[in-house]
Amino acid sequence: MQEVKKCHWLNEKNEKYVEYHDKEWGVPVHDDHKLFEMLLLEGFQAGLSWECVLNKREAFREAFDNFDLEKICNYDANKLEELRNNPGIIRNKLKISATVKNAKAFKNIIAEFGSFDKYIWGFTNYKIIYEYDKTTSDLSDTISKDLKKRGMSFVGSTIIYSYLQAVGIINSHEPQCFLYNVM
Numbered sequence: 350m351q352e353v354k355k356c357h358w359l360n361e362k363n364e365k366y367v368e369y370h371d372k373e374w375g376v377p378v379h380d381d382h383k384l385f386e387m388l389l390l391e392g393f394q395a396g397l398s399w400e401c402v403l404n405k406r407e408a409f410r411e412a413f414d415n416f417d418l419e420k421i422c423n424y425d426a427n428k429l430e431e432l433r434n435n436p437g438i439i440r441n442k443l444k445i446s447a448t449v450k451n452a453k454a455f456k457n458i459i460a461e462f463g464s465f466d467k468y469i470w471g472f473t474n475y476k477i478i479y480e481y482d483k484t485t486s487d488l489s490d491t492i493s494k495d496l497k498k499r500g501m502s503f504v505g506s507t508i509i510y511s512y513l514q515a516v517g518i519i520n521s522h523e524p525q526c527f528l529y530n531v532m
Contacts, residue, residue: 354525366400375528377477377517381465384516385455386416389448391512392503393439399511401439408437413448421452447502454500473518479530481521485510488519 355361359370378384390409394402402409412435414420424432432438432445455465462468472492480486489510496504513519522528 353527355528356523356526360400363400363404365403365406369403371528374515375517375520375522378515379466379470381459382416382418384465384469385418385452386410387515388451388455388504388512389413389416389421391508391515392447392451393441393444394511395444395503395505395508397439405438408435412438418452418456421448422456424449444503451501451503454496458499469516470518477517478513478519480519481523483510483521486519489513 355367355370360366378387390402390406393409410416412432429445429449433440433442458468459465462471469492472488478486478488485506489506492513493504493506493509496509510519514521520530522531
């Protein structure tokens with residue numbers, strides 16, 4: 350049986366990571382709830398590896414009320430303190446505070462565009478970009494600047510590039526990977 354080739358960076362010893370690579374990363378997402386979840390998680394990745402965040406994903410899901418936008422918009426000081434003391438998630442005070450700020454901005458974008466999907470995919474006219482071996486691009490620079498202008502934080506160009514890869518706007522599977530140019 351022939352070995353299935355995958356992206357070189359994948360830690361194939363981590364089943365969660367393999368599952369994420371094979372079934373989720375680079376697959377186009379159009380559901381606002383999922384788009385919000387991934388934006389929240391990508392913000393927590395800043396300065397860390399995605400594998401670290403992925404390993405804590407279920408704890409994040411539980412801690413952040415299944416990424417419920419309305420609930421997160423209304424988090425108070427007590428809830429933020431609870432999150433800062435939760436050993437299952439990344440307990441960075443600035444990143445935790447940013448989730449509420451970003452949730453409110455996300456909600457405002459939905460109100461303006463009808464959905465976050467229309468907003469984020471509108472930057473490429475719903476076309477997938479195929480490129481790999483990058484960490485930023487003109488597209489991620491543009492979206493990052495716009496999100497910051499709209500009040501978000503932890504949305505620098507590198508984080509946004511990673512987000513665009515995660516939600517399938519940019520397909521970055523490497524040429525040797527079985528998922529290269531599949532979408």
